[in-house]
Amino acid sequence: MTAVLQAGRPAAVRARTTERASGSRLATLILLVPAIVACGLLFVYPLVRIVVVSVTEPSLGLDNYLSLFTDGYTLRVLLRTLLVALGVAVLDLIMAYPFALAMTVCGPRTRAILFTIVLIPFWTSALAKNFGWMILFQRNGLVDRFLSGTFGIDYPLLGTTPAVLIAMTQVLLPFAVLPLYARLDQIDRRLLDAAQGLGATRLRAFRQIYLPLSMPGVVASGVLVFILSLGFYVTPALLGSPQQTLIAQLIMARVEQVLDFAGANAIGIFLLIVTMAMLLLSRQVSERAARRQARPPGGGGPGAAAGLPKGAMP
Structure with missing residues (x-):
């Protein structure tokens, strides 16, 4: 019954519904951009930087981690x-x-x-x-x-x-x-x-x-x-x-x-x-x-x- 009703709906109505849903998803993504950027700058980048420094200084390798247990x-x-x-x-x-x-x-x-x-x-x-x-x-x-x-x-x-x-x-x-x-x-x-x-x-x-x-x-x-x-x-x-x-x-x-x-x-x-x-x-x-x-x-x-x-x- 639901499929029949969906098929019977005018094409213009279905198009407006699809466009409204797409606009809602786009607005949600736009609102999430500041939070994603802040999370990347304040949390992800510092953590990646800490990992990179720990395995590249003074030389490339896991010596700093091995020294924790040696x-x-x-x-x-x-x-x-x-x-x-x-x-x-x-x-x-x-x-x-x-x-x-x-x-x-x-x-x-x-x-x-x-x-x-x-x-x-x-x-x-x-x-x-x-x-x-x-x-x-x-x-x-x-x-x-x-x-x-x-x-x-x-x-x-x-x-x-x-x-x-x-x-x-x-x-x-x-x-x-x-x-x-x-x-x-x-x-x-x-x-x-x-x-x-x-x-x-x-x-x-x-x-x-x-x-x-x-x-x-x-x-x-x-x-x-x-x-x-x-x-x-x-x-x-x-x-x-x-x-x-x-x-x-x-x-x-x-x-x-x-x-x-x-x-x-x-x-x-x-x-x-x-x-x-x-x-x-x-x-x-x-x-x-x-x-x-x-x-x-x-x-x-x-x-x-x-x-x-x-x-x-x-």
Whole structure:
């Protein structure tokens, strides 16, 4: 019937419709030109330039990339940065998960208060937060007096990796809470009630239903915090020491002191590769979780997707 109506339309009407569609596409392309040009000049060209410099100076080849894994000092800095970023991600997830879970079960007024607590760090200057940690961690500071007076530990934190780890964890905690809350708020809590109605304990229902369904949010939060931790400069520079340099400080030192632009570019590209790998991992985990939740009812439904046995729960 549709084909008959289309054939019966006058040729002039069809021509005007085609011309209108072509004009709309042309207008869309014209509007996209400034964004494409800006993206090319501000993002694509600098990235291509960084890659070219990293493989052409001082000679053509991959020597700058090979030195990342053959130079002992650079390799230690890379490993230290990855370990610190991993530690920050784990600590933030440990603290963010119960906080985000509480935000999903509390009332609207309490949720607003918890949201305000999460957003307060965004309203505070990063320098102010880092200087506050410096005052707490300095010799004879509050933390030093507490450790020495209570536990007899004489270990000044300022200028150490644990100080950097604690400060970065505090700064990046909101970036773990918000994605987690967005995911946990989408989980139907009636699944837990159904599991308990079938005989499961609260712990087992949480472990086999709620936790697997929340894993995409856990992975997204962990990856986001990990990626942000890789490029931290101010916090390690103020609270760390030259002996505990992280990768952002190494890049700055190579640019300002050694003038090794090619080596600094190679480190930057390495960070980009790690970032893209983490993003791909996060996407694969999310897609796998989505496929598991989309299984047909004959495969066991949401309970089977979360790892529950078919039929009644023991």
